Amino acid sequence: MIRLYTRRLWINRVNMSMAVLTTIIGVFIVGWILWTTLHYGWSAVHPHIFTQDTPPPGSSGGGLRNAFVGSLILLAIAVVIGTPVGVLAGTWLGEFAAKNRLGVIVRFLNDILLSAPSIVIGLFVYAILVNPAGHFSAFSGGVALALILIPVIVRTTDETLRLIPNSLREAAIALGASYWKVVAKITWRAASTGILTGVILGTARISGETAPLLFTALNNQYYSSNIWHPIANLPIVIFQFAMSPYSNWQQMAWVGAFVAIVFILVLSIGARALFKRSHLLE
């Protein structure tokens, strides 16, 4: 009896120690990756990184200005296309299809799109935009990123709207407001923090996406702000530079990774803080 009891206690102890150990491993790996990026990136940061364009292979100096500008342009295209489409689709799900069957199907497909491989999205945009046009362009890259952003926004909009208490809507309808006014002036306002959080988190996610840009925005060694031409962008420059044998390029890739990580962390933490504040107020 006693032996059985100690045995059970020991099994419990061993398994619980494994749980603690795996958590420590997880936290350690996060620290390892972040530390590496920040360490290598920070040690190579230089003011000319932000003022000069990408250098030719094997040369020294140069910067990432064209890649930063290109990435911001791509993000802007994606957010401008993705936000209205995502918010409207999410509104339909949250307001008109909270319980019906079509809503269940659309939500299901949206969730699959949310996890679909980004390289397939890139191939799709290549097939519908790049191939017919005959050339790569920043616009098609922005569309590819928008397709990754949209399901994130759809989901958060839908979830936030469904959390808004019905009494708010009923109060407005009882006063004679038409339904679209109720949505536009009351539920959207009440849900604005949640929707904004979704947009920011989605932007954080697409700002590091590389695979969908490989065959859409391509890359550009020079500065360009023309959205109908290939454009330099941070993820692909990091890819190209990190894989290269030139130490100047590799160092620059670390700087790029450093800037990307900081950008993404600021967006994610900002979104979390925003979300938390809105919940604290309630």
Place this chain on the structure above:
Amino acid sequence: MTRKVVDPAAVSENEFAKEAKSSFADFFFRKSTGFFALLVAMVLIAILVSLGLEAWPALRNFGWKFLITTTWDPVSNQFGALVFITGTLVTSAIAIVLAIPVSFGIALFISELSPRWLRGPISAVIELLAAIPSIIYGMWGLLVFAPWFGNLEPWINDHLGAIPGVGLLFRGPPIGIGVLTAGIVLSIMIIPFISSVMRDVFMLTPATLKESAYALGGTTWEVTRFVTLPFTRTAVTGGIFLGLGRALGETMAVTFIIGNANSLNSSLLLPGASIASVIANEFTEATTHLYKSSLLALGLILFLITFVVLALAKLLLLHLESRLEGRKS
């Protein structure tokens, strides 16, 4: 922001005059938002159709043989997908095998062991793994992890490689990069997805169920093993499939680390290639029509595999949701 006080009277003030118009406006609003929702749902179908059309020349040319031949020769225009399908499946299998116990441990720690104040921070740190872009995993994997792991590989060679049978998988030059390294980095990338699903469903297990098992004298492990896990089994499986779906389609990290060798090797320590990595590497260089079409056919295969896995994941996850809702009402 959310607590902006809405004055209902102000909203409705001008509404009477517009009432006639508003029913049309309502109709229009409903239909236009519905249009965008269907548009989003249609994207998946559009992906399937467009990739299918683009892949058709290759599929017609090679037929079913495309799936089971290993030749990938752009010079003589002969293409087969087997090397890459195997690469994708093997790296994902390694990833899932490694990620399941680690994710389970993390979820168990957060839901059962962690003091309340530590729950939030630990969850946030683990979820950071999901926020780090794939390209940074790739760089870290290639320039930091692979050299470090290369030092371990002689040991793997000597010990795991010595096992008869299975040992064949663990013999090879200690170069760091390869199928095994790619699988390990993939496992790190999918841990946050699996562990957050596990954590959420563990926390959703009704307290009365757990408490009755504790009252009978069960240890934390026994309660987890015999109460929490059986209750959440389908959702946990769903979370694992979600992670698998992510691993199958992961591109940049694998492209960096797998070594990009278009051949089938018996050892996991040797370089290989996956569907996603070969598309990423070769697509912009594909000059002939058939070459490009074959790469798009690979994309179609990848899309179909991940679609099935993700759909299964979603169905399994919905199962627990509906069960919990049934309990509430």
